[in-house]
Amino acid sequence: MKQRSIALLLVILMLGSCGNRNKETLPVSYEEPDPDELVISDEAMDEVIENIASPIEVASLLNDLNVPFSVSYLADPDKMSSYATNYEMAYYLGALSSDLGYLNMYNKTGSAINYLGTINKLTEALDVGQFFDFVKMKRLATGQNTLDSLLFVSMNSYNQMDDHLKATGRGNLSALMVSGVWLEGLYLATQVYDKSEVEEIRDVIGQQKLILNNLLIIMEKYKSDDYFAGLLADYYLIKEQFDNVKITYEIGEPKTVEVDGMLMVIQDESSSIEIPDETLSEIIKVTGLIRNKHLNI
Amino acid sequence: MRTFYNILAIVMFLGATAFLPQDTSDEVMDCADKAGKSAVYLKDFQVELPAAGPGERPPMFRQALVLRGNNIYRFNLCNKQGEAVIRIYDSSRMLLSSYDAASGEEYNPIQFLCQKTGPYNIVITFKNGTSGEAIGIMSHVKR
Numbered sequence: 001m002k003q004r005s006i007a008l009l010l011v012i013l014m015l016g017s018c019g020n021r022n023k024e025t026l027p028v029s030y031e032e033p034d035p036d037e038l039v040i041s042d043e044a045m046d047e048v049i050e051n052i053a054s055p056i057e058v059a060s061l062l063n064d065l066n067v068p069f070s071v072s073y074l075a076d077p078d079k080m081s082s083y084a085t086n087y088e089m090a091y092y093l094g095a096l097s098s099d100l101g102y103l104n105m106y107n108k109t110g111s112a113i114n115y116l117g118t119i120n121k122l123t124e125a126l127d128v129g130q131f132f133d134f135v136k137m138k139r140l141a142t143g144q145n146t147l148d149s150l151l152f153v154s155m156n157s158y159n160q161m162d163d164h165l166k167a168t169g170r171g172n173l174s175a176l177m178v179s180g181v182w183l184e185g186l187y188l189a190t191q192v193y194d195k196s197e198v199e200e201i202r203d204v205i206g207q208q209k210l211i212l213n214n215l216l217i218i219m220e221k222y223k224s225d226d227y228f229a230g231l232l233a234d235y236y237l238i239k240e241q242f243d244n245v246k247i248t249y250e251i252g253e254p255k256t257v258e259v260d261g262m263l264m265v266i267q268d269e270s271s272s273i274e275i276p277d278e279t280l281s282e283i284i285k286v287t288g289l290i291r292n293k294h295l296n297i
Numbered sequence: 298m299r300t301f302y303n304i305l306a307i308v309m310f311l312g313a314t315a316f317l318p319q320d321t322s323d324e325v326m327d328c329a330d331k332a333g334k335s336a337v338y339l340k341d342f343q344v345e346l347p348a349a350g351p352g353e354r355p356p357m358f359r360q361a362l363v364l365r366g367n368n369i370y371r372f373n374l375c376n377k378q379g380e381a382v383i384r385i386y387d388s389s390r391m392l393l394s395s396y397d398a399a400s401g402e403e404y405n406p407i408q409f410l411c412q413k414t415g416p417y418n419i420v421i422t423f424k425n426g427t428s429g430e431a432i433g434i435m436s437h438v439k440r
Contacts, residue, residue, distance in 0.1 A: 049416060051340060051362040057437055060337055061368070064440045105337075152329055152338045156322055159340060200367070207366050207414040214363060214416065249413060254392050262333070264369070264408035265385075265393040271366060271413055 052214055053094075053182035055101035055158055056151070058189050058204065062105075065198055069106040073191045074099045075184065077118035079296040086126060087227040090165075090173040093122045094180025095295055097158050102188060104151050109141040116141060123161065126173065131160040172222045179231065180294075182208075182215055186238075187291040190284040205283060206273035209242040234290045241286055244279040248272045328375035328432045332406055336371050336436035342421060344381065344433065349426030358421040362435075366414040369438035373406035374421075379429020385409060386418040396424065408438060 077099075080092040096119050103112040120134040133153070140150040165174040186208050193201040216235060222228040252268035275283075291297075321343065329338040344358040364370060374381045374395065382396040395404045411417075423429030 049361045049363065051364070051435075054339060054437075056337060056339070057365060057368065060437050060439060149326075152326055153322075155338050156325060156341075160322075203367065204365075210414045211363060211365075259408065262371075262406060262408055263404040264410060266410040267392060267412040269412045 049214065049218075052211060052218070053098075053178050053185060055094075055097040055181050055185075056105055056155060058185040059098075059102040059105040061204060062102075062188070062192055062201070065200055067192050067196060067198065067201075069102075069108060070195075071108075071111065073188050074102065075295045076297060077115050080118055080122070085227070086173060087176055087225075089122045089126055090176040091180040091231075091294060093119065093126065093161075094177035094182075095184040095291075096122070096180075097154075097177070098181045098184035098188070100154055104147065104154055107147055109147065109150060112141045113138060126165075128161040128164055131164060132157045172225070172228070175218050175222060176228075176231075179215060179219060179235070182211065183235075183287070183291050183294070186287050190287050193280075194284050202275060202280065203273050205280065206245050206247065206275045209245045209247060212239055212242055231294070234293070237286050238283065238290060241279055241283045244276060246272075246274040324375075325432060325434070328373065329434050329436065331375060332371055332373045332434055332436045335439045336406075337439060338434060339370075339437050340435045342419065342433035342435070344421045345430045346379075346421075346423055346428060348428040353426070355422045355426035360419045361416055362419060363415065364409075364411040364417050366412050368411050369440065370409045370411060371406050371436045371438050372409070372419075373434050373436075375432045375434075377430040377432070379423040379427045379431070381421055381423055381429060381431035381433065383407070383433055384420045384422075386420065387413075387415070392417075 075095055077096060080089075080096065084092065096115055100112055100115050100119065103109065103115065116134060116137050120129070120132060123129040123132040137150065137153060137157075140146040140153060162174050162177060165171065165177070186205070189201055189204050189208075192198070193205060212235070216232070216239065219228060219232050219235065223232055248271070250270045252270065255266045255268050257264050257266060325341045325343070328341070329336075332338070340362070342358060342360055346356040346358060349355045372383050372385075372393075372395065374383055380396075382394065384391055384395070385393040393407060393409050395407045396402070397404075419433070419435070421431065421433055423431075
């Protein structure tokens, strides 16, 4: 009887602790955050800011514009060895993630296998392989009607790798990965513009001036390292050209509309991006040179 | 005595597994699926906040990120506990909120047509300053 009582008591204690969460409503008014808390300092930028370069946003836009796919824009994964330094491998990983995003957005998943293999080797070498499920990705890449899942898993893996690098004191590798993603995305946009001269892509290229400025702040933190110093010198060559791009905004009030039964807020700020033709030609040229140099092409 | 040890073993097993994290990628994927058609997952925000103390501002989750002009972003929330609210701020003002406190209306998912490339703040809080747990998803909307 005594033993049963002890057992019963243990069950009650354990079950009671499982649901011990604070659910009461406190007498706190619904308030917005203090605007001062939302300011991002340059020093903290690499720790707090995300999505500086996305492996799929440029590709998604190109796909929306019905720009034809071309394998010629992509890097050669065979030239990115896992015998490189950690810095080089992190940079390659970013560039290949961008290429994988492009392949996935255009549903060229069969061609993605080669990229998945190299990415897998790089993630293992950089000790972030636990976030890259090669077998699952390969299955999704070769399966039918699995594109949405592949897009999710690829992006989610990338996010987890980036988070893990930062959390384990390897913000420098995260910065390199992001730098690789960004330049490969810019290269893709510039190559497509060079062949198609689609006006929207010209704007996408011009907007990269703002992204590059944020990226350089992050890279500057590591400039005492030789590898970063070399990479920075090259990225500043691109910045020199972007300095000739003029972006002006006219502030307006946001508007709301309903689209497909969903509320959409439209940021009503008209922007104007001016890129002189000569500057654009230089951006296309220098982007290609620097991208090829760092990817051994 | 054997019955006691059997029960103890079961209780310990249940207790241990209750605290094992579910594969968060699966939870995130389930939530991303709820973003609706034409949405391509970009980022997730896994938020767990304590309750506010009396007279305190509600605790908030904040994430700064870069959004790109001429892109539509969709934000959706999946609550595990409490009722999460997501807001977007630029450097000076609030641009979007998934909850209109005046009318009590909720907008989940909610879309944002970004016209200006640059850093923005994503802020998630829980209504009435309660404790809460939720997943927020940011997706890119294909046009």
